[in-house]
Amino acid sequence: MTAPASSDVIIVGGGIMGSSAAFFLRRRGLSVTLLESDLIGRQASGTNFGNVRRQGRPLYQLALANRAIAIWREAEALLDCDVEYRQFGHMRVCYRTRPELAATMEQYAADARQSDLDLEMLSGNMLRTRFPFLGEEVLAASYSPLCGHANPRLVSPAFARAAQRLGAMVHERCAVTETAKMGDDFVVAAADGRQFRAPVLLITAGAWGDRFAAAFGEPLPLTSRAPNMCVTEPLPYALRPSVGVVTPDTEESVYIRQVERGNLVMGGSFYNPSYPDRYRVDVRPENSLSLWRQIQRLIPAVGRVSVIRTWSGIEGYLPDSAPVMGPSMTTSGLYYAFGFAGAGFQLGPGVGDTMAELIATGRTDIDLAPYRADRFSAG
Amino acid sequence: MADPVVAIIGAGPAGVRAAAALVAAGVRPVVIDEAMRAGGQIYRRQPDGFTRSYTDLYGSEADRAKAVHDCFDALHGHVDYRPQTLAWNISDRRIFTAGPDGQQVLPFDALLLCTGATDRLMPVSGWHWAGCYSLGGAQIALKAQACAIGRRTVFMGSGPLLYLVAAQYAKAGAEVAAVLDTSSMSASVAALPRLLAQPATLRVGVGLLRDLRRAGVPIHRGITPVEIHGDADRGVSGVTVRTSRGDALTIDCDAAAMGHHLRPETQLAELAGCDFAFDAMVRQWLPVRDADGRSSQPGVYLAGDGARILGAVAAEAAGELAALTILADRGYRVSDTARQDARQAVARARRFAEGLARAYPWPHEQTSALGDATILCRCEAITVGDLRRTIAETGAEEANRAKAFSRIGMGRCQGRYCGLAAAELIAGAVGTPVEAVGRLRAAAPVKPIAIGSAGRCDR
Numbered sequence: 001m002t003a004p005a006s007s008d009v010i011i012v013g014g015g016i017m018g019s020s021a022a023f024f025l026r027r028r029g030l031s032v033t034l035l036e037s038d039l040i041g042r043q044a045s046g047t048n049f050g051n052v053r054r055q056g057r058p059l060y061q062l063a064l065a066n067r068a069i070a071i072w073r074e075a076e077a078l079l080d081c082d083v084e085y086r087q088f089g090h091m092r093v094c095y096r097t098r099p100e101l102a103a104t105m106e107q108y109a110a111d112a113r114q115s116d117l118d119l120e121m122l123s124g125n126m127l128r129t130r131f132p133f134l135g136e137e138v139l140a141a142s143y144s145p146l147c148g149h150a151n152p153r154l155v156s157p158a159f160a161r162a163a164q165r166l167g168a169m170v171h172e173r174c175a176v177t178e179t180a181k182m183g184d185d186f187v188v189a190a191a192d193g194r195q196f197r198a199p200v201l202l203i204t205a206g207a208w209g210d211r212f213a214a215a216f217g218e219p220l221p222l223t224s225r226a227p228n229m230c231v232t233e234p235l236p237y238a239l240r241p242s243v244g245v246v247t248p249d250t251e252e253s254v255y256i257r258q259v260e261r262g263n264l265v266m267g268g269s270f271y272n273p274s275y276p277d278r279y280r281v282d283v284r285p286e287n288s289l290s291l292w293r294q295i296q297r298l299i300p301a302v303g304r305v306s307v308i309r310t311w312s313g314i315e316g317y318l319p320d321s322a323p324v325m326g327p328s329m330t331t332s333g334l335y336y337a338f339g340f341a342g343a344g345f346q347l348g349p350g351v352g353d354t355m356a357e358l359i360a361t362g363r364t365d366i367d368l369a370p371y372r373a374d375r376f377s378a379g
Numbered sequence: 380m381a382d383p384v385v386a387i388i389g390a391g392p393a394g395v396r397a398a399a400a401l402v403a404a405g406v407r408p409v410v411i412d413e414a415m416r417a418g419g420q421i422y423r424r425q426p427d428g429f430t431r432s433y434t435d436l437y438g439s440e441a442d443r444a445k446a447v448h449d450c451f452d453a454l455h456g457h458v459d460y461r462p463q464t465l466a467w468n469i470s471d472r473r474i475f476t477a478g479p480d481g482q483q484v485l486p487f488d489a490l491l492l493c494t495g496a497t498d499r500l501m502p503v504s505g506w507h508w509a510g511c512y513s514l515g516g517a518q519i520a521l522k523a524q525a526c527a528i529g530r531r532t533v534f535m536g537s538g539p540l541l542y543l544v545a546a547q548y549a550k551a552g553a554e555v556a557a558v559l560d561t562s563s564m565s566a567s568v569a570a571l572p573r574l575l576a577q578p579a580t581l582r583v584g585v586g587l588l589r590d591l592r593r594a595g596v597p598i599h600r601g602i603t604p605v606e607i608h609g610d611a612d613r614g615v616s617g618v619t620v621r622t623s624r625g626d627a628l629t630i631d632c633d634a635a636a637m638g639h640h641l642r643p644e645t646q647l648a649e650l651a652g653c654d655f656a657f658d659a660m661v662r663q664w665l666p667v668r669d670a671d672g673r674s675s676q677p678g679v680y681l682a683g684d685g686a687r688i689l690g691a692v693a694a695e696a697a698g699e700l701a702a703l704t705i706l707a708d709r710g711y712r713v714s715d716t717a718r719q720d721a722r723q724a725v726a727r728a729r730r731f732a733e734g735l736a737r738a739y740p741w742p743h744e745q746t747s748a749l750g751d752a753t754i755l756c757r758c759e760a761i762t763v764g765d766l767r768r769t770i771a772e773t774g775a776e777e778a779n780r781a782k783a784f785s786r787i788g789m790g791r792c793q794g795r796y797c798g799l800a801a802a803e804l805i806a807g808a809v810g811t812p813v814e815a816v817g818r819l820r821a822a823a824p825v826k827p828i829a830i831g832s833a834g835r836c837d838r
């Protein structure tokens with residue numbers, strides 16, 4: 001039997017979190033092995049809606065989101081690949097049926113200013129003149145000019161390739177089945193018998209992260225969800241910002257953007273059943289229909305456009321919708337960054353950068369207290 | 380006990396004969412078809428107000444066409460027929476349809492998929508110019524609308540439709556500039572023993588050749604396509620090929636019809652959860668089924684060209700056989716001789732299809748010779764060079780991975796017309812067998828549908 005391959009850090013899970021962490025760790029000079037059971041960036045990170053949105057997040061998360069957006073802005077140069085990040089703005093709107101949400105958005109805009117997020121509140125004629133495609137029901141909007149959207153299919157593989165160019169070892173179709181700490185090192189075994197060894201282990205396994213934490217005595221109430229997505233035939237490019245509905249009602253919570261090729265990408269309304277163990281989602285046709293009905297409230301003209309494809313993906317949720325991010329509370333050398341729920345794509349590059357900083361230097365300015373792994377245990 | 384809901388998708392020869400067999404046993408099937416009228420591809424009916432005779436429309440197949448049409452018309456009142464209705468998704472033993480009455484959901488006990496085929500296309504430099512059609516498209520123009528795709532048409536590719544459609548054009552009075560066949564005469568000779576499995580069909584084929592020769596149509600075999608000439612203003616202006624002797628041959632024309640036989644429409648079978656297997660003979664992934672039409676999914680059955688290209692005669696037999704299997708599986712008494720006859724007809728057609736695959740092989744090796752500037756995916760205007768570069772830069776070796784990175788197969792047709800050639804191109808570039816490249820996953824809706832078809836929720 002061959003000796004396990006060793007490196008400074010082993011990363012389990014090659015979504016946007018794992019692949020960006022691999023890249024930033026290499027930039028800091030650590031040797032990295034990235035293990036991915038499927039192909040890089042084909043799960044949540046490759047199937048998501050593509051929103052690079054900061055507003056609407058808890059205020060404590062904006063520092064991390066700001067760190068991420070700075071990387072998004074230079075991603076093309078950094079990765080030597082156009083990942084189609086377009087800073088065309090992001091807009092949240094509320095409906096006339098929920099006027100109280102306009103005040104909530106206004107308050108959020110006032111609070112977010114201290115965290116370097118500038119939001120413009122729009123309503124009435126101003127809103128309609130600037131965004132004439134919005135439906136009658138739209139009452140008010142909160143517009144963030146310095147956000148946008150990107151192509152999820154390209155980003156994580158671009159991070160992984162860039163990391164590889166810097167010397168990272170990337171193993172695809174390499175499902176990790178066992179992780180154990182032996183002495184100062186973690187020994188990690190894959191389904192095909194390969195073994196890897198490193199003093200640091202970073203778990204970035206998305207909706208599958210909990211099983212690794214549980215093995216180190218940190219059970220977490222992680223569940224999975226699968227948002228509903230679809231894309232239309234291409235149309236002339238017209239809709240620049242990404243637009244989403246603010247509402248407490250899952251059914252009416254929908255969002256839409258247009259890619260430069262011209263297709264409208266949209267998502268939301270009811271979630272699909274998901275089976276992470278089988279890497280499977282059932283895209284329920286009735287959920288597609290619900291999305292198509294709801295999206296016409298936001299932009300009525302899309303009723304005449306044809307959908308050409310529907311899909312979904314699996315995201316991992318903790319009860320407070322915040323991730324687990326930071327060091328393990330039980331095992332030294334073990335780190336987590338998973339459970340990023342429905343908004344981890346935007347954060348991804350910031351998470352990779354922060355985890356690399358934490359692992360390489362032992363500290364980071366990002367406040368990780370809200371993301372502690374023991375926050376759901378007794379007390 | 381309530382009657383079982385038996386649904387048939389597709390009212391071509393397979394679906395029609397299946398419906399008749401079910402009605403004969405006292406079952407009232409639901410028949411869903413997106414076309415205006417029943418008949419399917421080969422027996423496509425002309426629109427209301429058109430008055431061509433059966434012989435004009437269907438030539439040697441006039442009697443069969445009439446028989447299938449009459450059979451379906453006689454079922455009126457005994458089937459729940461839903462024309463102009465697209466089955467766009469299957470989920471949890473329910474069919475989702477969009478039709479004149481909007482969106483509907485149909486839970487089923489048994490489902491028979493008779494979804495037919497579309498052309499199998501091999502890209503050629505210049506095939507994106509206006510005036511370049513698939514062979515099937517060229518035939519539909521003639522059959523449905525009595526139109527030719529051009530004044531002077533070149534037919535290029537291989538397979539039975541190549542000669543059939545060219546002969547139909549010639550007979551209708553359209554000028555056929557040439558028939559350019561990539562397959563060789565020797566391949567046809569080698570295939571003869573298998574083609575004798577359906578002597579009548581073989582005779583029809585020989586007759587077509589004779590008709591074309593009599594009409595003075597030049598026929599070249601063993602050619603290699605080089606280029607379809609044209610420009611954005613005028614469309615197609617000519618075709619250049621290399622002849623079997625290696626000379627360049629250019630033929631002026633204002634339209635080109637091309638194709639290499641057919642590929643089954645298997646998306647609904649995939650959405651229904653059926654297993655697929657790679658078939659080395661036709662180099663396609665096909666839904667797995669047993670000799671009687673059962674798929675790997677309990678309650679889901681397959682018949683006709685939608686499962687494997689066996690032609691119209693076999694489609695009738697397979698449709699009837701699958702219906703009898705559904706009845707037998709649900710405890711009805713069915714005639715053993717009827718099933719045995721149908722099984723034999725399908726088996727003969729399989730042998731004939733093996734002959735066709737040998738006589739008119741899919742020229743997969745052509746993909747490696749395609750120039751980088753050739754458009755591969757016409758929906759998204761992705762070139763051969765784009766895909767080659769993607770493979771080199773990203774290491775994408777699997778069909779869906781190459782799609783994710785390059786947009787190949789991401790357009791309106793969902794890879795129907797470029798997917799097979801793209802897989803061959805990837806296999807050639809990576810140096811793997813084409814089955815290792817996999818196949819583009821099917822996703823709903825199987826054809827584009829308007830968002831407004833879902834209705835609106837006005838508040």
Ligand SMILES: Cc1cc2nc3c(=O)[nH]c(=O)nc-3n(C[C@H](O)[C@H](O)[C@H](O)COP(=O)(O)OP(=O)(O)OC[C@H]3O[C@@H](n4cnc5c(N)ncnc54)[C@H](O)[C@@H]3O)c2cc1C
Nearest residue numbers: 013015016017037045048049051176206313343344345346
């Ligand atoms: C449909 C959808 C729409 C979304 N829309 C947005 C949006 O618009 N904006 C936004 O910011 N966020 C969005 N999100 C959320 C965002 O996609 C996720 O939060 C983010 O991608 C999570 O990244 P990740 O790397 O943690 O997870 P993933 O991308 O899921 O990566 C985890 C990886 O771990 C691998 N893995 C699992 N088990 C093992 C094992 N045993 N061994 C090796 N590898 C393993 C998996 O194969 C997977 O590739 C959306 C999510 C979905 C599903």
Ligand SMILES: Cc1cc2nc3c(=O)[nH]c(=O)nc-3n(C[C@H](O)[C@H](O)[C@H](O)COP(=O)(O)OP(=O)(O)OC[C@H]3O[C@@H](n4cnc5c(N)ncnc54)[C@H](O)[C@@H]3O)c2cc1C
Nearest residue numbers: 389391392393412413419420466495515683684690691694
């Ligand atoms: C364009 C074309 C022309 C052809 N011409 C000839 C010819 O002239 N001679 C010959 O011998 N063979 C021809 N063939 C082959 C011939 O079609 C088949 O051998 C024969 O028609 C197979 O019968 P079938 O019942 O399996 O399918 P088809 O006759 O193709 O019938 C399939 C039916 O299913 C319907 N359908 C498919 N998907 C859906 C869906 N999602 N929702 C609702 N309805 C759906 C279609 O509208 C169609 O009516 C042609 C094939 C094509 C594609």
